[in-house]
Amino acid sequence: MIRKFALTGALLQLLFIAGASAQCTIRLSGTITDSETKLALSGATIVVKETGLSVRSNDKGFYSLDGLCPGIYNIRISHIGCAPVDIEWNVSADQRRNITLPHSITQLQEVAVTGHAAKEVTTAPVESLSGKELDKTRGLTLGEALKKVNGVTSMTTGPNVSKPVINGLHSNRVLVLNNGIRQEGQQWGTEHAPEVDPFLANKIVVIKGASALRYGGDAIGGVVLVEPKPLPVTPGMKGEVDLVGFSNNRLGAVSATLEQQVPKVPGLSWRLQGTLRKGGNTRTPDYWLDNTGVEEYNFSAALGWKKQNYGAEIFYSQFNTNLGVFEGSHIGNRTDLEEVIKQQRPFPEFTEGFSYDINRPYQHVEHELFKVKAYLNTGKAGKLNLVVARQFNFRNELDRSSALSVNQMNLNLTTYTGELVWDHNSWKGLRGTIGTSAMYQENSYKSRLFIPNYQSMQWGAFWMEKWESSNNKWLLEGGVRYDHKDYYNIDDNAKEINYPEQEYGSFSGSLGAQYRLNDHLHISVNAARAWRAAGVNELYASGLHHGAAVIEQGDPFLKGESASKFNATLHYDLGEKLEADVNFYYNYIHNFIFQQPTDSVVVTIRGAFPYTYYRQADASMKGMDAQLRWQFLPKWQILTKASLLRAYNESANDWMIGMPSDRFEHELTFFPGNLKRLKDNYVSVTMNNVLKQTRIPANLKDPGDPRGQDLMAPPGAYNLFGLEAGSTVHFGRQPISVIIGAANVLNTRYREYLNFFRYFADEPGTNIYLKLKVPLNFGKKAS
């Protein structure tokens, strides 16, 4: 009967939409062992308190809990002869966690065992930041925070603007999901940072590669999920206050959250959250960078209502920022630019001193998100999820003040998205999702033309399934997706420039397998084909990009780009003691779209500017991300990461421009153990080693030119050192987590190849920071 329902249901849902983040078919699994004897414990009972779901571990100690929704669950594990262990588990995706139970004989010892960081179960390379790791990034922008993830670099424009780069790919190729919604800010330039408040996140997940079909077929580079904590399910009011201070630009940030499950109305809960962030000019080792301040104020509100079989959630957020742009970067023309590059430092009038003032040039950006999410249980077969959202993005770019020039650009982008997804529960070991999604977008501009007015419509449908063998050795995953995108109404522009309308459509797909050799070692392979329609800027950009002092010209005849990506991952895990990961990838992108610099110039009244245009070529990207965490002595841990990339333009037989260089990161941490009032203490020293990018495309006129097709040769290699210490201080019952540290301790002077300000100025010098996190509990102690 159920089988019949699942089949007809699946067929029916094919007609429907896709892509929501609320999946209610999550599986938690792992093995249970005895902490003393290290033997597998069979017949242990695992109970999810919230749902009453109860399972027993099999004779190998293996357990699995199926059909969970994202949320925070209290799970109790008990076994005859062992003290029961309670775990609070924040669930957002399939996870595996091995649990060790303390044996009753040693019951006098403190119960402190509960496995370590759970691993998400998928064949794609996934990494996430949560808990302590995420706390360490508090106060940073999303782009900077993501640098903690191996293989993710950031592309920056000065100290305030940074965009994530996953395995060399960025902008339109990296999908950022803010609370489950595709972040459709204006990705029309490298100086457009994602308008996301990282304080909202409880967890940031990075899926490298193209296999995340659920979120869109266009994620050739990968997906970044910014996930807030699920709304509370246990009664009581809770909150948290974060305070962050940075010395270099005297940046202060404060963020507060307040949430409650309304005691009188079961299932009803709410959350309010707000962030303020203000910083002034940044200092490099030798000089200040004038007008590099930042102001940000964000808030969000969520209201949820949850019943046994259905539920709904409303979410609203606003992100507002003013970003100062370093004055010395707004270059009049090519001659000025060459002059600055020759000098190797900005002119003194742009490096005067500290100030919180933000003058022209600056960017003002507002982003508003409104979202409604609802789910409905479809019997025992699965769950139906509906998400509709609207986002509004406003951007005002003010160039350096001048009585004379066209010095302002003003963009409005409105996006509506809708998704309908059906998750079906396990059926012969198969779990899957079927859905469709649609998006409508409208852009209008004022003042300077760079991107025309347009409307676009996008829709897609997908189906993906996951199968796990009953002995838990094999995991197979596969999915297909079709996407269609139109651009229309493009002719409504000043200067009566005409642009052709566009229509794109194609299939994407992904196939992956994971084999678990034993409990410590597993190997995953994943192959995916992803496809992306050309972006609006790539098709229609036309005009002067002031910050970069180049003329950008789109090409309306660009084809969509398609990527074939292969991943092989080896993961070795000995619990707390040792964990090692290595991921090899090969990504072949047919019709890769990029901005080609040229040596021809466009003559304007402001002088001559270099002309760049969008073009296509076949590109290959080979690389490796590896990391090792090893507790080599009882209180000492070393963490080493390496990320290598070779990006080649196959059509031109040359290297690709603007790709991250090889980088290594090492962190040595000492855990002194708990002191009287200080718990979870650590002291660490980090070293970041970034090599010089030597793989750049040659200058066609003079292949011996070290600058290649760039205006300046890539900057040299650099080593940065950082120090950090953290602790949880207890004032009575009130714990406060404290992190104090310093970045670039040696005040090293360096420039980074992926910073567009590398032509003008050095990177920031020493930055000392202090981060406090104060959890709040109101009224009665939460049970």
Next chain:
Amino acid sequence: MKKNFARLFLFAALFTLAFAACKKEKNDTPTENANEEITTLKLTFTNAANAADVVTATWKDLDGIAGNAPVIDKINLKANTTYTVATELFDERKNPPDNVTAEIEEEGDEHRVFHLFYASATAAVKDSITTVATVTPLDKDSKNLPIGLEISMATKAAFTGFLNVVVRHQPGAKNGTYAPGSTDVLTIFPVEIK
């Protein structure tokens, strides 16, 4: 069955709410730029010895940055002659054309106009040739630094090359030299002195 309808209704209601609650987005029809864009730079050379001997030359780009190449006049001057040179800037996309010169004059303490001779069109700033003519600014800003909208140009021997007229924007940093600030206007005229 009834219950299912109720749920369906709930979804429909939420869906409508989501869209009804949204504020109407701005969808202004694009307007011609509210800001000024300089399209034209005009030079008027008046022979100091003979007011009737006037040479004018314009640098004109009416369709802006992404359009056609600008139209540039060639300047023909006499050797060993002193000219009074007026530099004027216009936005000719406006009707009547908007004269921008006055704004530079008003903000004279932030601007400096340079007239530089070069042998080639792509030479660096420091390669300007000072032996072609003696250029003497005639106007001064509030700090007694030259502006350069009115100059005296005394040509010397015969010369074929280029005259660059550069408007430098130097807020707070103007010191009479070329270096501070950024370039607001850079036009290159072919020039022949004989």
